[in-house]
Amino acid sequence: MSVRTAENIFETLVDGIVAGRMPPGEPLVEQSLAEQFGVSRTPVREALHRLEQARLAERGARRAFVVRRMAPEDLAELFEAAGEVESALAALAAHRMSEIERRQLGAIVEEGDTCDDPQAYGEINARFHESIKSGARNGILAATLDELNLRTLAWRAANFHEDSSRLASSRAEHHAIAEAIRAQDAEATRRLMRSHVASSYIVLADVLAKRTT
Template sequence: MSASRSADQIHATLSSQIVAGHLRPGDALAETALAARFGLSRTPVREALQRLAAEGLVERGPRRAFAVRRMTTDGLRHLFEALAELEALCAGMAALRMTPADHAMLAGILDSDDLPGADYAQLNIRFHQSLRQGAGNDVLAGMLEDLNRRSLPWRNAQFEARQGRIASSRAEHRAILTAITARDDTAAAAQMRAHMGASLGVILEMIAARD
C-alpha cells in the first residue's frame, strides 16, 4: 500500500473515532504508538495527523505532540453557520447558472443515492461539490474549501448517528434540485440553509448523546 493510501486509511479511522467519541479530547496521538497500531511507518501517520490538524480535530500540545482537540458546540455552530451561508450563496448562483445538462447530472447523483449499497456519504460530497462548480465562482469555491474540510468528518458522521438521516437528507437534496431546475435562486438558497441547519441539529444531538 502506498504512503498516501496508508495516510488515507489512518485519517479515516482516527477521524471516525474522534467524532464518535472513542478518542476523547486531550487523548494523546503519539506517532510511534499509532505507527505500531497500524503496522505502518511514521510517515503516513504524520501525514494523517497533519490533515486532522488542518480539519481542527487534533492540535499540537506540549513538545509539539498531537492530541485530540476539544470541539465545543459553539465552535461547531459557528462553523456551520458560516458554511451554510456560503453553501446557500453557491446554491443560489447555481440556480441561475447551471445548464439543463448540469441539472441532469445532479439528478443522476440523487438517483444513485437509491441504489443498493450506495455510499451515501460520498454521494453527498459529490452533490455539494457539483453545486459549488455550478455556481461558477472560483473565489467562492476557494472560501468553501477550508470550511468543507473542517466540517466533513462531522457531516459524514451524521448518517451513522441517526437512523433516517439519510432519507431526510435525500429529501432535502431533492428540494434543492427542484429550486435549481426552476431557476429560483431565492428558494435554492433557502433550501440549502435549511439543509445545513438540519445537519447541524443532528450533529449537536450526536455530541450531546455521546457526552
C-alpha cells in the first residue's frame, strides 16, 4: 500500500466533508471509493479508518462507514480542548523559542500578509502553528495537540473558504501572537492563542448553523 495514496484519499475526503459537499449520513463505500480514486481497497480502508479517528466518519448500518454529523456542541468541546493545549504550548514557546525561531515565525506572519488565496493561506496558517508547537519543546503536549489537530485542522482551514473576512482577522491575530512571543510575554501569548482558536470556532459554528437551516 502507498502511504501517500492513503493520505491523498484522506485529505480529499476531509475537504469534501468539511466543505459540505459530502453531507452527514452519506455512505463511504470502500469499493466505490476505490474505483473513484483508481486504487485498491487497501488505501481506501486506511483513509476511512483515519476519518473515523478524526471523528469525521462513523460506523452505520452493517458496520459500513458514513459521514458523521458534527453537532455544534461537539465542535465547541473539541476547539476548547485544542485551545487549552495550544495556548499552553504558546506560553512555553514565548520563553523557549530561540531568536532565530522568533524571526522565522515573523517571516511566516509576513508571508501571510501578502496571501489572499484561502488554500495557500491555510498552509501558511498550519506552518505558523507548527512553528510555535515546535518552539515550545514539550513532546507530550505536542503529541496531544497533534491528536487534536487531526480533528481540527481541516475545520480551521475551512474558515478561510467559508468566510472571506476571516483572512484579515487571522492575520491580525497572528501578528499579536508573534509580537507577544517576541516580547517573551507568556501570559499574553497564552491568552491570545486561546482567543485565536476560539475565533476559528465561532466562524465554523456559524457555517454549521447555516447548513442546518
